[in-house]
Amino acid sequence: MARQTDTGVALQDFPAGQVTPPSTVVRAEALRKYFHSGAQQITPLDGIDFSVERGEMVSIVGPSGAGKSTLLHLLAALDTPTSGAVYFARNLLQDFREAELAEYRNRSIGFVWQRHHLLPDFTASENVAMPLLVGGEPLEEALRRAREGLGEVGLADRAGQRAGELSGGEQQRVAIARALVNRPVLLLADEPTGDLDERNAEAIFQLIEHLHRSHHLTSILATHNLWLARRADRVLVLEHGKLTSGTEVLAGVGSPAAGIGAPAPGGHA
Ligand SMILES: Nc1ncnc2c1ncn2[C@@H]1O[C@H](COP(=O)(O)OP(=O)(O)OP(=O)(O)O)[C@@H](O)[C@H]1O
Numbered sequence: 001m002a003r004q005t006d007t008g009v010a011l012q013d014f015p016a017g018q019v020t021p022p023s024t025v026v027r028a029e030a031l032r033k034y035f036h037s038g039a040q041q042i043t044p045l046d047g048i049d050f051s052v053e054r055g056e057m058v059s060i061v062g063p064s065g066a067g068k069s070t071l072l073h074l075l076a077a078l079d080t081p082t083s084g085a086v087y088f089a090r091n092l093l094q095d096f097r098e099a100e101l102a103e104y105r106n107r108s109i110g111f112v113w114q115r116h117h118l119l120p121d122f123t124a125s126e127n128v129a130m131p132l133l134v135g136g137e138p139l140e141e142a143l144r145r146a147r148e149g150l151g152e153v154g155l156a157d158r159a160g161q162r163a164g165e166l167s168g169g170e171q172q173r174v175a176i177a178r179a180l181v182n183r184p185v186l187l188l189a190d191e192p193t194g195d196l197d198e199r200n201a202e203a204i205f206q207l208i209e210h211l212h213r214s215h216h217l218t219s220i221l222a223t224h225n226l227w228l229a230r231r232a233d234r235v236l237v238l239e240h241g242k243l244t245s246g247t248e249v250l251a252g253v254g255s256p257a258a259g260i261g262a263p264a265p266g267g268h269a
């Protein structure tokens with residue numbers, strides 16, 4: 001039986017016997033993901049158990065190729081696990097019907113992609129409006145809300161500019177506005193500062209921190225940058241298929257440029 005929740009998504013009743021507390025927004029249980037590359041099996045996630053509580057900001061760090069994007073994609077139901085489970089609140093994603101999955105992706109979560117995936121020939125406001133249009137919002141209202149969202153990320157005056165003409169930092173702001181335009185519960189951001197220089201990375205991180213609070217979000221950020229990562233409520237390290245506490249890794253963080261396998265600072269802005 002489906003029920004309507006405050007997230008706007010019609011969710012399956014919670015399977016009997018599960019114990020996810022109501023304040024838990026997302027939970028992974030014995031999550032595994034294998035890929036096959038020729039004869040080789042790659043196992044980025046080899047038994048992941050963790051949960052994130054309402055209002056928490058959690059960062060996930062780990063070397064390139066460790067599986068951070070893979071994990072975020074599973075949490076976002078953009079890919080399916082080889083085995084194990086992902087729960088959104090008390091609902092097992094694998095139990096969602098197609099329409100519920102689409103609703104979950106469109107309304108319950110906001111996803112900031114590692115490569116922001118904007119449509120370069122469309123304007124900033126058209127890009128931000130896209131999730132609303134997909135959700136059936138009339139064009140005028142969608143564009144009005146998109147402009148409002150662009151105002152929140154400091155780009156009110158660039159709403160009519162084509163996304164391809166914006167700088168890297170501005171494009172990332174547009175991607176963040178797009179992720180939040182449907183007022184999601186959960187923000188999943190994959191390397192939101194990855195391609196930016198230090199100053200722009202700091203500005204984008206501050207923006208996410210601000211929006212996390214003002215939108216009452218629960219946020220999970222994947223990042224190489226330990227200096228930024230440690231400003232989250234909790235840091236987790238993904239390595240060798242396992243997710244562990246980042247306390248030890250953080251003990252050695254000394255400068256803003258510190259990172260795990262981070263590219264040298266000085267990317268484009
Ligand atoms: N669709 C796929 N098919 C085969 N292998 C894949 C696929 N997606 C990811 N992988 C592999 O899984 C591993 C984890 O990739 P993933 O992109 O999740 O790492 P990451 O931690 O996000 O890395 P980065 O920090 O560079 O973004 C890599 O070895 C990658 O090559």
Ligand SMILES: [Mg+2]
Pocket residue numbers: 068069070114190191
């Ligand atoms: Mg990645």
